[in-house]
Amino acid sequence: MKKIWSLTCFIALFAAGLNAxxxxxxxxSELQGTADRLISxxxxxxxxxxxxxxxxxxxxVEEESDISLEVPNFLAxxxxxxxxxxxxxxxxxxxxxxxxxxxxxxxxxSDRIVQVVRRLGNVYAELGESDKAIETLGELLVPPLSxxxxxxxxEEVLQTLTRLFYRKTDITEGEGIYRRLLDRAQDxxxxxxxxxxxxxxxFQKNEYDEALELAPLLALESEARYRPRLNLALFxxxxxxxxxxxxxxxxxxxxxxRTTPQMRAYFEETIERLEGEAEWLRSTLSGSNRIxxxxxxxxxxxxxxxxxxxxxxxESDLLVRKARNFARTGRSYEAFWLFxxxxxxxxxxxxxxxxxxxxxxxxxxxxxxxVAAEIGEQYARDFPDGEYAVDFEMGMAxxxxxxxxxxRFEERARSFLGSYPSNAxxxxxxxxxxxxxxxxxxxxxxLNEFRQLEAAHPTSAYADGxxxxxxxxxxxxxxxxxxxxxxxxxxxxxxxxxxxAESLFRAGVAQFAQERFVAAQETFLKFQNDxx
Numbered sequence: 001m002k003k004i005w006s007l008t009c010f011i012a013l014f015a016a017g018l019n020a021x022x023x024x025x026x027x028x029s030e031l032q033g034t035a036d037r038l039i040s041x042x043x044x045x046x047x048x049x050x051x052x053x054x055x056x057x058x059x060x061v062e063e064e065s066d067i068s069l070e071v072p073n074f075l076a077x078x079x080x081x082x083x084x085x086x087x088x089x090x091x092x093x094x095x096x097x098x099x100x101x102x103x104x105x106x107x108x109x110s111d112r113i114v115q116v117v118r119r120l121g122n123v124y125a126e127l128g129e130s131d132k133a134i135e136t137l138g139e140l141l142v143p144p145l146s147x148x149x150x151x152x153x154x155e156e157v158l159q160t161l162t163r164l165f166y167r168k169t170d171i172t173e174g175e176g177i178y179r180r181l182l183d184r185a186q187d188x189x190x191x192x193x194x195x196x197x198x199x200x201x202x203f204q205k206n207e208y209d210e211a212l213e214l215a216p217l218l219a220l221e222s223e224a225r226y227r228p229r230l231n232l233a234l235f236x237x238x239x240x241x242x243x244x245x246x247x248x249x250x251x252x253x254x255x256x257x258r259t260t261p262q263m264r265a266y267f268e269e270t271i272e273r274l275e276g277e278a279e280w281l282r283s284t285l286s287g288s289n290r291i292x293x294x295x296x297x298x299x300x301x302x303x304x305x306x307x308x309x310x311x312x313x314x315e316s317d318l319l320v321r322k323a324r325n326f327a328r329t330g331r332s333y334e335a336f337w338l339f340x341x342x343x344x345x346x347x348x349x350x351x352x353x354x355x356x357x358x359x360x361x362x363x364x365x366x367x368x369x370x371v372a373a374e375i376g377e378q379y380a381r382d383f384p385d386g387e388y389a390v391d392f393e394m395g396m397a398x399x400x401x402x403x404x405x406x407x408r409f410e411e412r413a414r415s416f417l418g419s420y421p422s423n424a425x426x427x428x429x430x431x432x433x434x435x436x437x438x439x440x441x442x443x444x445x446x447l448n449e450f451r452q453l454e455a456a457h458p459t460s461a462y463a464d465g466x467x468x469x470x471x472x473x474x475x476x477x478x479x480x481x482x483x484x485x486x487x488x489x490x491x492x493x494x495x496x497x498x499x500x501a502e503s504l505f506r507a508g509v510a511q512f513a514q515e516r517f518v519a520a521q522e523t524f525l526k527f528q529n530d531x532x
């Protein structure tokens with residue numbers, strides 16, 4: 001029967017100091033005893049060369065001798081991992097992988113097999129061999145190894161697998177793992193991690209309603225909530241919901257989203273807290289293992305923090321999405337202040353012109369005329385040939401009308417109608433201009449200016465309005481023949497016009513005034529039938 005080199009055996013052998021002789025000259029028992037004393041003292045790195053020598057010298061004769069190298073093989077992989085943590089030398093990690101692979105193949109029934117498979121999967125992941133890591137760790141979740149895995153180990157394995165699948169382009173491959181971790185996890189961090197991965201996977205599959213059910217978990221305070229990937233996914237999700245006109249859902253995910261400064265602040269505060277804990281433990285000369293864990297955790301968090309250095313702030317991205325959502329849901333007040341804030345705080349942003357335009361539009365809608373005028377002047381100064389210049393010119397005309405500056409309004413209305421006769425909004429400006437002149441009793445002015453517009457732009461977007469408003473001016477002037485001619489032109493040439501009903505009715509009024517009672521009766525009957 002082979003001799004089993006157990007940890008108990010290691011601890012029991014050789015209590016003397018290290019033998020200073022050359023390793024290559026030491027006997028098996030001396031190598032064994034020296035490695036044992038070093039490991040017992042927690043000096044894994046110092047034990048590494050002695051274990052290497054044992055495996056080098058006796059590894060090829062294990063089958064032919066009464067020596068079992070199960071424990072040396074296992075401990076050698078542990079020391080190699082310890083060396084790697086100290087030096088970050090990839091060669092040490094590769095050697096640990098080889099030792100773990102050998103152990104897994106040679107000792108499949110070992111009491112340490114679960115620990116070895118876990119280590120091997122993590123080493124594959126560290127080496128960037130994700131598929132091998134997923135395959136290896138997956139063995140722990142199915143029989144026979146799953147029968148030997150505790151609940152806490154299962155959660156750790158599921159966490160690692162979730163992170164591995166979460167890095168893939170098609171993260172839906174790991175959906176089963178995410179769901180299993182979400183179901184089994186006791187740790188809040190792991191539950192939020194699983195929810196984050198599942199949220200994005202469901203969005204990739206267009207299963208938005210189920211994804212939205214994860215919102216309460218995503219709201220929990222955890223590291224996963226402050227990772228860029230989740231927050232960028234939340235931005236994309238809000239865009240999807242807005243496109244589907246699901247504004248409440250869009251607001252919900254936007255309220256979950258965090259900006260880069262918020263993410264950085266979370267990691268900086270966590271690092272400061274962990275470093276403080278490590279410093280306290282050093283001062284008490286206790287908890288060396290915990291100190292090492294804290295140091296590794298701090299390094300990991302610092303790496304995450306470094307990865308964020310080139311990430312845009314996302315502050316304006318979040319604000320503009322919230323502002324657009326408010327605007328589309330009729331919450332003009334909130335929309336205005338967010339766009340105004342964007343305009344004031346992000347003057348160098350690539351979307352500054354849009355922010356200015358949107359703030360102006362919302363101010364106009366809220367009848368905040370002084371602020372709107374201020375914004376309009378700024379836009380005209382900063383973006384004379386801007387993308388929204390036409391909309392701004394129209395908005396400034398509406399602003400002048402709303403604030404009672406009629407001379408300024410008429411000037412801007414004439415300018416807009418002459419400059420943009422084909423613009424879809426020109427008809428609205430013409431209607432506002434026409435009604436203002438009618439109400440002011442300036443009928444001749446209306447007729448003169450509208451004749452000029454008709455001559456200059458006979459095929460304009462407001463051609464039907466020209467005829468209607470001139471017909472109304474003629475009617476008020478008691479020029480009934482001209483009025484009927486203009487109204488009938490609308491009915492004949494613009495059958496789809498918004499002015500058809502009014503033109504038909506007004507034509508009947510003019511005919512009645514002409515004492516053409518039969519014609520008037522027919523016109524009113526047609527009006528009654530067509531517009532009951």
